Amino acid sequence: MNVITVELGARSYPIYLGEGVLPELKRVLQGMGVGGAVAIVTDTNVGPLYAEQTEALVREAGLKPVTCVMEAGEAGKRLAQIDFLCGEFLAGGLDRSSCVVALGGGVVGDVAGFAAASFMRGIPFVQIPTTIVAQVDSSVGGKTAVNHASGKNIIGAFHQPSAVIIDMTLLATLPDRELKAGLAEAIKHGIIADEGLFAHLESNAPAILNKDLAALELPIRRSCEIKGAVVAADEREGGVRANLNYGHTFGHGIEAATAYSRFLHGEAVALGMCAAGFLSLDLGLVGIDFLERQRACLAAYGLPTAWSEIPVDATLAAMKHDKKVRAGTMKFVVADRMGHVVHRTDVTEAQARAALESLRTEG
Numbered sequence: 001m002n003v004i005t006v007e008l009g010a011r012s013y014p015i016y017l018g019e020g021v022l023p024e025l026k027r028v029l030q031g032m033g034v035g036g037a038v039a040i041v042t043d044t045n046v047g048p049l050y051a052e053q054t055e056a057l058v059r060e061a062g063l064k065p066v067t068c069v070m071e072a073g074e075a076g077k078r079l080a081q082i083d084f085l086c087g088e089f090l091a092g093g094l095d096r097s098s099c100v101v102a103l104g105g106g107v108v109g110d111v112a113g114f115a116a117a118s119f120m121r122g123i124p125f126v127q128i129p130t131t132i133v134a135q136v137d138s139s140v141g142g143k144t145a146v147n148h149a150s151g152k153n154i155i156g157a158f159h160q161p162s163a164v165i166i167d168m169t170l171l172a173t174l175p176d177r178e179l180k181a182g183l184a185e186a187i188k189h190g191i192i193a194d195e196g197l198f199a200h201l202e203s204n205a206p207a208i209l210n211k212d213l214a215a216l217e218l219p220i221r222r223s224c225e226i227k228g229a230v231v232a233a234d235e236r237e238g239g240v241r242a243n244l245n246y247g248h249t250f251g252h253g254i255e256a257a258t259a260y261s262r263f264l265h266g267e268a269v270a271l272g273m274c275a276a277g278f279l280s281l282d283l284g285l286v287g288i289d290f291l292e293r294q295r296a297c298l299a300a301y302g303l304p305t306a307w308s309e310i311p312v313d314a315t316l317a318a319m320k321h322d323k324k325v326r327a328g329t330m331k332f333v334v335a336d337r338m339g340h341v342v343h344r345t346d347v348t349e350a351q352a353r354a355a356l357e358s359l360r361t362e363g
């Protein structure tokens with residue numbers, strides 16, 4: 001088992017990573033000194049697969065499990081869910097000494113985390129991520145949220161978990177499309193911070209797509225280390241945390257322009273990284289070899305690298321809206337070599353448009 005620490009002073013926490021490490025939950029709960037009831041928040045897909053094992057571990061820790069099942073999928077990420085969960089917590093006997101266990105993908109983690117941040121002004125929570133997205137990205141970093149009708153992740157809080165338990169064996173049941181989309185985020189971590197990670201992903205695609213845990217371990221571990229270090233340096237996204245947004249300014253635009261229905265997040269990010277790579281080339285920061293290497297790696301994971309019908313105007317409009325709401329200027333994360341990115345605020349609309357247009361043709 002690997003133990004990675006996210007260094008946040010008094011709020012530092014461990015990430016336990018390995019095969020069959022779910023039983024660590026018992027020790028984690030005992031170490032947290034929680035009392036009484038523990039809420040296990042999960043969804044309608046993950047609950048039937050893994051809730052029973054998790055409940056047994058809570059009981060072994062001398063605590064009472066209260067399992068709360070949300071509908072699976074992004075639609076469940078709404079404020080009404082927090083109201084529902086808090087009702088379940090109260091009915092199950094949770095109080096200020098209790099804790100929440102998030103058992104599921106990024107949706108469950110974000111919702112359960114926000115419920116834990118809000119219930120009785122905040123109780124601790126533990127993440128047990130069950131998708132690649134959650135294992136390499138969302139379970140680490142303390143961002144919790146639900147969506148609002150006007151946008152994603154509008155209502156939320158920073159609430160760091162007390163521990164993250166990543167049991168890679170839980171991925172056995174993950175659908176292939178979810179696996180591939182999640183790996184886009186691991187590829188992103190390689191591009192922004194670690195050429196070695198990128199090279200591993202580049203040369204082990206068949207094994208990784210086959211869910212060979214020996215090959216998957218490094219991408220998950222390095223992703224947690226990279227994200228953990230970025231979060232430790234910049235918990236609330238004033239500076240370096242924005243590196244994690246490589247491919248996301250374009251990707252979010254594509255998701256919004258397609259009403260979040262055509263692509264999974266990781267698929268939109270794959271396209272977004274191709275656009276960000278083109279922009280990096282256009283700015284003279286990288287050569288064509290960088291762009292081709294990135295494209296080939298994404299393609300090896302069955303991720304989209306071109307989209308002939310991309311609605312460029314709608315995507316640009318969504319990107320501008322996204323940025324207007326948040327920051328005022330369009331800020332782009334671009335690569336200046338494999339394993340390193342920089343921020344640019346001097347990108348013209350014509351350059352952003354050209355980057356999106358580049359997605360019309362493959363390669």
Ligand SMILES: NC(=O)c1ccc[n+]([C@@H]2O[C@H](COP(=O)([O-])OP(=O)(O)OC[C@H]3O[C@@H](n4cnc5c(N)ncnc54)[C@H](O)[C@@H]3O)[C@@H](O)[C@H]2O)c1
Binds near residue numbers: 049073134
């Ligand atoms: N907080 C953050 O920093 C952060 C970062 C990235 C993404 N996110 C959020 O994460 C969400 C996406 O997460 P996701 O991709 O994990 O989606 P998800 O939670 O919807 O999971 C994807 C699907 O896989 C199913 N599933 C999960 N684990 C499974 C397993 N082991 N076996 C079988 N089925 C399984 C789920 O029920 C769901 O249908 C988005 O809402 C996004 O905004 C948050």
Ligand SMILES: [Zn+2]
Binds near residue numbers: 185248265
């Ligand atoms: Zn992402």
